[in-house]
Amino acid sequence: MSLVNPHGGGSLKPLLLSGAALEAEQKRAAGLPKLQVSSRESGDIIMLGIGGFTPLDGFMTHSDWQGVCDGMKMANGLFWPIPVTLSTDDEGIKVGDDVALADGETGEILATMSVTEKYGIDKAHECMEVYKTTDMEHPGVKMVMAQGKYNLAGPIKVLSTGGFKEKYGEQFMTPAETRAKFEQMGWKRVAAFQTRNPMHRSHEYLAKIAIETMDGVLIHSLLGNLKPGDIPAEVRSEAIEVLTKNYFAPNTTIQAGYPLDMRYAGPREALLHALFRQNYGCSHLIVGRDHAGVGDFYGPFDAQKIFDEIPKDALETKNMNIDWTFWCKKCGGMASQRTCPHTKDDRILLSGTKVRSMLSEGQDLPVEFSRPEVAKVLQKYYASLSAEQNVKVELKGHSAA
Amino acid sequence: MSLVNPHGGGSLKPLLLSGAALEAEQKRAAGLPKLQVSSRESGDIIMLGIGGFTPLDGFMTHSDWQGVCDGMKMANGLFWPIPVTLSTDDEGIKVGDDVALADGETGEILATMSVTEKYGIDKAHECMEVYKTTDMEHPGVKMVMAQGKYNLAGPIKVLSTGGFKEKYGEQFMTPAETRAKFEQMGWKRVAAFQTRNPMHRSHEYLAKIAIETMDGVLIHSLLGNLKPGDIPAEVRSEAIEVLTKNYFAPNTTIQAGYPLDMRYAGPREALLHALFRQNYGCSHLIVGRDHAGVGDFYGPFDAQKIFDEIPKDALETKNMNIDWTFWCKKCGGMASQRTCPHTKDDRILLSGTKVRSMLSEGQDLPVEFSRPEVAKVLQKYYASLSAEQNVKVELKGHSAA
Numbered sequence: 001m002s003l004v005n006p007h008g009g010g011s012l013k014p015l016l017l018s019g020a021a022l023e024a025e026q027k028r029a030a031g032l033p034k035l036q037v038s039s040r041e042s043g044d045i046i047m048l049g050i051g052g053f054t055p056l057d058g059f060m061t062h063s064d065w066q067g068v069c070d071g072m073k074m075a076n077g078l079f080w081p082i083p084v085t086l087s088t089d090d091e092g093i094k095v096g097d098d099v100a101l102a103d104g105e106t107g108e109i110l111a112t113m114s115v116t117e118k119y120g121i122d123k124a125h126e127c128m129e130v131y132k133t134t135d136m137e138h139p140g141v142k143m144v145m146a147q148g149k150y151n152l153a154g155p156i157k158v159l160s161t162g163g164f165k166e167k168y169g170e171q172f173m174t175p176a177e178t179r180a181k182f183e184q185m186g187w188k189r190v191a192a193f194q195t196r197n198p199m200h201r202s203h204e205y206l207a208k209i210a211i212e213t214m215d216g217v218l219i220h221s222l223l224g225n226l227k228p229g230d231i232p233a234e235v236r237s238e239a240i241e242v243l244t245k246n247y248f249a250p251n252t253t254i255q256a257g258y259p260l261d262m263r264y265a266g267p268r269e270a271l272l273h274a275l276f277r278q279n280y281g282c283s284h285l286i287v288g289r290d291h292a293g294v295g296d297f298y299g300p301f302d303a304q305k306i307f308d309e310i311p312k313d314a315l316e317t318k319n320m321n322i323d324w325t326f327w328c329k330k331c332g333g334m335a336s337q338r339t340c341p342h343t344k345d346d347r348i349l350l351s352g353t354k355v356r357s358m359l360s361e362g363q364d365l366p367v368e369f370s371r372p373e374v375a376k377v378l379q380k381y382y383a384s385l386s387a388e389q390n391v392k393v394e395l396k397g398h399s400a401a
Numbered sequence: 402m403s404l405v406n407p408h409g410g411g412s413l414k415p416l417l418l419s420g421a422a423l424e425a426e427q428k429r430a431a432g433l434p435k436l437q438v439s440s441r442e443s444g445d446i447i448m449l450g451i452g453g454f455t456p457l458d459g460f461m462t463h464s465d466w467q468g469v470c471d472g473m474k475m476a477n478g479l480f481w482p483i484p485v486t487l488s489t490d491d492e493g494i495k496v497g498d499d500v501a502l503a504d505g506e507t508g509e510i511l512a513t514m515s516v517t518e519k520y521g522i523d524k525a526h527e528c529m530e531v532y533k534t535t536d537m538e539h540p541g542v543k544m545v546m547a548q549g550k551y552n553l554a555g556p557i558k559v560l561s562t563g564g565f566k567e568k569y570g571e572q573f574m575t576p577a578e579t580r581a582k583f584e585q586m587g588w589k590r591v592a593a594f595q596t597r598n599p600m601h602r603s604h605e606y607l608a609k610i611a612i613e614t615m616d617g618v619l620i621h622s623l624l625g626n627l628k629p630g631d632i633p634a635e636v637r638s639e640a641i642e643v644l645t646k647n648y649f650a651p652n653t654t655i656q657a658g659y660p661l662d663m664r665y666a667g668p669r670e671a672l673l674h675a676l677f678r679q680n681y682g683c684s685h686l687i688v689g690r691d692h693a694g695v696g697d698f699y700g701p702f703d704a705q706k707i708f709d710e711i712p713k714d715a716l717e718t719k720n721m722n723i724d725w726t727f728w729c730k731k732c733g734g735m736a737s738q739r740t741c742p743h744t745k746d747d748r749i750l751l752s753g754t755k756v757r758s759m760l761s762e763g764q765d766l767p768v769e770f771s772r773p774e775v776a777k778v779l780q781k782y783y784a785s786l787s788a789e790q791n792v793k794v795e796l797k798g799h800s801a802a
Contacts, residue, residue: 208740212610212723247732249742322613331648332768333734339609341650367733 003179003188003281004316006054008078012175012279014051015058015111016158025157029112032100035088035152037110039261040143042103042162043224044084045110046259049158050174052276058155059086062119065151069129072271072310079314081271082130082263085121086113087148093118099152103162110160117153130268133297139227140263140294164259168223171237173256178218179281181254187215191320192282194273194291196222196262198231198239198378200355200370202325204247205334206286209322211252218254218282219244224261227294233257235381242373266291266298267306270319274307278317285317289324300324327368356382404580404589404682405717407455409479413576413680415452416459416512417559426558430513433501436489436553438511440662441544443504443563444625445485446511447660450559451575453677459556460487463520466552470530473672473711480715482672483531483664486522487514488549494519500553504563511561518554531669534698540628541665541695565660569624572638574657579619580682582655588616592721593683595674595692597623597663599632599640599779601756601771603726605648606735607687610723612653619655619683620645625662628695634658636782643774667692667699668707671720675708679718686718690725701725728769757783 006012017025037045047053055078060068063075065083072081086101093099095118101111127134127141136142164172173181182190191210195203199219207217219240223233231239237255244253258276263269269292274285291303307319323336326349330342340347348368350358358365360382365375407413418426438446448454456479461469464476466484473482487502494500496519502512528535528542537543565573574582583591592611596604600620608618620641624634632640638656645654659677664670670693675686692704700706708720724737727750731743741748749769751759759766761783766776 208736209610209613211740212737213614213721247742249739252739320614335609336613337650338653339612339650341648 003182003190004278004283006051006175006279007275007315008055010055012051012179013054013057014049014158014174014176015156016049016161022159025112026109026159028098029100029109029159032098032112033093034102034109035086035090035093035099035113036104036107037086037101038104038143038147039225040263041086041101042105042110043260044086045101045156045158046160046162046164047276048084048156049111049161050176050259052175052258052260052279053084054175054279056084058113059151059153060084061117061153062121062151064153065119065121065126069126072268072314079275079310081268081275082265083126085147085151085153087151089148089150093150093152101156106163108160108162110162111156111158113152113156114154115152116155118150119153120149121151123147131265131297135297138264138294138297140265143263162259164223164257168233168237168257171221171255171257172223172259173254173280175276175279175281178254178256182216182281185216185251185254189214189284190216190218190282191284191286192218192220192273192277192280192317193286194220194222194277195236195240196226196230198236198374199243200365200374201327201334201368204243204371205325205336206288206322207248207253210284210286210320211248214284216252216254217286218256218277218280220277220280220282221255221257222260222262223257224259226262227264231378231381235377239374239377242377243371246373247371262292264292264294264297266293267303270303271306271310271315274315274317274319278315282317284320286322287319288322327366360385404583404591405679405684407452407576407680408676408716409456411456413452413580414455414458415450415559415575415577416557417450417562423560426513427510427560429499430501430510430560433499433513434494435503435510436487436491436494436500436514437505437508438487438502439505439544439548440626441664442487442502443506443511444661445487446502446557446559447561447563447565448677449485449557450512450562451577451660453576453659453661453680454485455576455680457481457485459514460552460554461485462518462554463522463552465554466520466522466527470527473669473715480676480711482669482676483666484527486548486552486554488552490549490551494551494553502557507564509561509563511563512557512559514553514557515555516553517556519551520554521550522552524548532666532698533668536698539665539695539698540663544664563660565624565658569634569638569658572622572656572658573624573660574655574681576677576680576682579655579657583617583682586617586652586655590615590685591617591619591683592685592687593619593621593674593678593681593718594687595621595623595678596637596641597627597631599637599775600644601766601775602728602735602769604689605644605772606726606737607689607723608654609649611685611687611721612649615685617653617655618687619657619678619681621678621681621683622656622658623661623663624658625660627663628665632779632782636778640775640778643778644772647774648772663693665693665695665698667694668704671704672707672711672716675716675718675720679716683718685721687723688720689723728767761786 304321323338705722724739
C-alpha cells in the first residue's frame, strides 16, 4: 500500500519554475503586459505553482467552466467541482497574447500566461450551480459577481509562491513535501483536517477519531484570505501548536498550511478540499458539520452528502464524515450526535459570538470547551486588538472548516 | 454499496435442516451410532448450522487441517485460520459410516455426519502453528491436547441449535438475521465489537469510535464456554443492555451473540473472528489490545499485525485496529496510546483482579472506568456468588475480546 495518487492518476504537476528557466521567464515577464489579479486568483496561481491543483496547467476554458459548473467535469472528463478561472475587464488582451499576472496587492509578478481563450460567462449561473445562491450576502457569490467581464484561459508558468514560504516557513508545505514527510513517517492512511479557525475540543475530538484508526492527521490550515473577524493564520497556528504539543501523542499530527482563499462554497468546496488533499497525499478528508459553509446557506450535512453523489472513481481521497461534536455532561466526555443519546441541555455549546466575547473580556472558557493553553493564546490575541476592532470584528461561529 | 459477501463469495450456507427434511433426518439419526462431542465441537456444529462458518460443509479433512495449520488455507485454496475439526477415540468408526453427533453435556443429537476420512494429527504441531505454544497452561492448547486420537472429516447435517435460541432469545441471531437487520436499518458499514466481558468505558470508547465513522456496531458476545471466572453471558448481556440504553444513541448498536467457545488463539482467532463476522454481514472487526488472547502468550498487538500478513483478498471484512484505551486525567477524556501524550500515572487503570475485588465488596468503580449502571449489574452478580466462589473464581483481566 502506498499513498493515494495525485488527482488524475499521474504525477504531481507543479507549475512553479526554478533555476535558469525561472530566471529566463522572470526576464521575459518584465516585458509583458501586466494583469493585476485578485486575492483569490493569486491563491489559485500559487496553488497551481506548488502542484496543489494537479493536473491543471492553468486557468480553465469556457467549456471547462461550463462542464465544471453544470456537472463537475472538465472538457477532458476530469472531475473538478469549482471553476478555477481568471477574469479581467481589459478589452485590449487578445487570444494569442502572453501576459504577466501580478498580485493585486503587492504588485509582484506571480506568473506568466499564454492566453488561449477569452470568454464571457453567466456569473449568476456559476453562482447558482456552485454556491446554490445568488445572494450577494454570500462572500463567494460576492467574489464571483465582482469578477471582470471576461475570463481568460490558458497555461501558466508560475514564478513565485507570493511570500507564503517567507511568512509561514516550514508550515507552508507543498504537496511534494507533505508526501515526502508522510513517507518518512511511514504513514499511508492520512486524514486531512481542514481548518480556518483555532481548534477547540470539538475539533481536537474530530482529529483524534481519525488518529485512533489511521496513521496520522494533517492539520491543514488555510493561509489565504478569510472573512473579516476570522482568526489570523499566525494566531491560529500558535493555538494549534500549543494544542498538539500538550494534547496529542508525538508523531500523530503534522501542522501545515495551503495558500488558497476561502470560497465558502460549502458542499462543492468540500469536494475541492478533498481533491487537493489527494494531491497532498491524504487518503481522507475529515468532513464535519457545515464544512466550508457560511451563514445558513447550506444544510449542516450537505457537504457530507455530496460525496455520495459523485462518481465512485472521481476521487481517491475519501470523506470521513463526523457529526456535530461537543462535550456532554451526561456522557462525561466528548461525543457527537451519533454517539450521545442525551439532550442539548446536557451539552456544553457556546456560540462563536459568546466565545469571542468571553475571550475579549479575558474570561476563561470552560475546560470542556477549550484547552486552557489554547484559550490563553486567543485571549492574548483579543487583548492586542483595540476596543474598536473588538467591536467591529464579527466572529461568526467557531466552526472548523 | 451493499453488505460484504459471505466468506468464499457465494451465498450463506447454513447446514441446519428444517421442516420435513429435519424430521426425516432426526428419525434416521436416532438409529445411527452416537458420538459424544466436546463443548467446543458443539459450538462449531451450531455455527455450521446457522451459516456462521460458511462455506464449510462439515469438519475438515487431513489436508484441510494441514493447510490451515501451516498456511491458513484449505485444500481448495479457501482462507481459513483455525482448524474446525472433530475428534474421537472410537476405534470402531470407519470411513463410510454415518454417525450422530451428540452434545457431550446434554446428550442432544445436534447433527449427523458422513465420515469421509479418519486421520491422526500431530497435535503439538497444531498447537505450535495455531496457538504459538504447546504450554498446557494455555486453555486452547489444553483443549487440543485433550482431543481424541483420531479426527473425523465429513459433511454434516445440523438438526439443532442446541438450546441457544431458547436460552438467549432474540439475542441469538443467525448471520441471515443480522444481515436482514442491517439491511432494514440501512446499514452498510458495520463494525463488529467482539466481546466476552461486560463493557467498561474503554470498550464503550472502542465501539463509539466505530460509530462516529460507520453506520453502526454489532456488539457481538460469545455465548459459548469461557474460562472459569469470566462473567456469564446473561450478566454480561444485562450489563451491555443498561450501557447501550443509557449511553448510546438509538439505532447505532445491535446486541447479539454467537455460539462458539473461546479458543484463546490470539492472532489466529482474531482472523477467525473477522471471517465469521463477514458471514454475519459486518464490514469491520474492531481489534483492540490482546484480542482473543490469554495470559502473556501473545504480544498486545499481535492480533492487529496478523491482518497485514494475510493475502489482501483473504477476507472482505477488515480489521479496525484500536490501541489500548483508558481515561486520562490530563486529557480529561477517554483516549488511547495513539491519542494521549501523557503517562501511566495520569491514567485510570484498574486490573481485572482489582475491579473484581472492588465489585465483590460492593464498592463503586470510578465513573471514569465504568458506568455506574454497569457497575451495579456486576455488583449484583458478585453479591449472588457465595464467598467461596468469589475467592475461587479468578478473573484474569477485564479485556474485551
